[in-house]
Every structure is written in C-alpha cells, then in structure tokens.
Amino acid sequence: MAAAEPKTVEKTTTRGGPKKPSQIKGLFEGLWVTLRALTSRSQVVQYPHVKEEPHQRARGVIGLLEENCTVCMLCARECPDWCIYIEGHKERREPRREGGKPRTVQVLDRFDIDFALCMYCGICVEVCPFDALHWSPEYEYSELEIRDLIHDKDRLGYWDTTKPPAPRLGYYKAAK
Ligand code: SF4
Numbered sequence: 001m002a003a004a005e006p007k008t009v010e011k012t013t014t015r016g017g018p019k020k021p022s023q024i025k026g027l028f029e030g031l032w033v034t035l036r037a038l039t040s041r042s043q044v045v046q047y048p049h050v051k052e053e054p055h056q057r058a059r060g061v062i063g064l065l066e067e068n069c070t071v072c073m074l075c076a077r078e079c080p081d082w083c084i085y086i087e088g089h090k091e092r093r094e095p096r097r098e099g100g101k102p103r104t105v106q107v108l109d110r111f112d113i114d115f116a117l118c119m120y121c122g123i124c125v126e127v128c129p130f131d132a133l134h135w136s137p138e139y140e141y142s143e144l145e146i147r148d149l150i151h152d153k154d155r156l157g158y159w160d161t162t163k164p165p166a167p168r169l170g171y172y173k174a175a176k
C-alpha cells in the first residue's frame with residue numbers, strides 16, 4: 001500500500017512577513033477600541049476616598065423587621081445557600097378578650113444571616129409572607145474575619161432602619 005502524502009498546511013501568519021488585508025483591518029479595529037477607551041469618561045471611582053451613591057433599590061444588605069417575623073422559617077427553608085439560621089420558642093399569652101382562650105405565640109430567639117454565603121438572590125425577601133425582610137442599599141460591612149459576616153438579629157434590625165421608604169402606590173406603573 002502506498003504511503004499517504006503529507007498534508008501541506010497553509011501558513012496564514014508569518015512573523016515579520018507580509019500581512020493579509022483582514023489582519024490590517026483587525027489591527028485598526030483594535031486600535032480604535034483602545035482609542036475609544038482612552039478618551040471615554042472613567043467608570044472607576046477611587047473607593048474609599050470617593051463613594052458612589054448606590055441606587056435606592058440596590059441589594060446591599062438585608063434588614064429584618066423583628067416585630068413582623070412570626071418564626072415561620074419559610075425564608076430559611078427557601079434560601080438556596082442555607083445561610084439563614086433561625087431559632088424560636090413558643091409562649092403562652094393572655095387571651096385577647098375576656099373569656100377567650102389563651103394564645104400561643106412564637107418568639108424569635110435567633111435570626112442570623114451569613115453574608116459570607118449569601119448570594120443576594122433576594123428569595124428570602126420575596127417569600128416572607130409577613131414583610132419582615134427588606135433590602136437596604138448599604139454596602140459597607142466588609143470584615144477582616146469571615147465569621148464576622150454573620151449578622152445577628154440586632155444588626156439586621158439596624159439595617160432595616162436604613163431601608164429606603166416604600167414607593168407610593170402606582171409608582172412603578174407610572175414609570176413604565
Ligand atoms: S438573598 Fe438569597 S442567598 Fe441570601 S439569605 Fe436571602 S435567600 Fe439566602
């Protein structure tokens with residue numbers, strides 16, 4: 001059987017050799033992109049000397065309105081990262097009306113969010129049936145120790161005070 005002929009490979013680029021028109025076009029396109037980037041306004045700010053004002057509805061950190069939380073655990077169950085830790089206990093309370101039955105209420109003992117694990121998806125905020133979780137645009141809470149990124153209910157309660165006021169009814173409809 002005859003030996004196969006070796007394939008000849010066409011050389012498309014040669015260092016220092018003549019350039020094809022498509023290569024020259026590509027070179028100018030690249031230079032044009034560089035020139036545009038050099039002359040356009042910088043998008044970078046010198047943080048922390050210069051601070052950008054985040055959008056009012058930015059997902060900076062999650063705040064907890066403790067009085068609204070019924071310890072239903074829905075947020076913790078739906079969190080895809082399992083980074084919400086809730087503990088509570090039941091307490092008997094006086095009936096609301098005279099002659100009524102004593103009530104059983106859930107009392108929140110622990111509500112922690114580990115922001116080292118959180119991926120800011122917002123599912124917990126969306127699923128809370130009692131409007132106890134809200135986004136705040138605050139973003140300055142970096143830590144030297146990763147374990148300090150676990151925020152307890154007091155800290156989450158503080159973040160809740162930094163949330164923007166709710167937009168008036170029909171705001172988003174009018175903005176469309
Ligand atoms: S934003 Fe998403 S990942 Fe973060 S705590 Fe809520 S559900 Fe979990």
Ligand code: SF4
Pocket residue numbers: 068069070071072073074075076086127128129130131132133
């Ligand atoms: S879903 Fe809302 S009410 Fe239920 S435990 Fe979470 S924050 Fe509390």
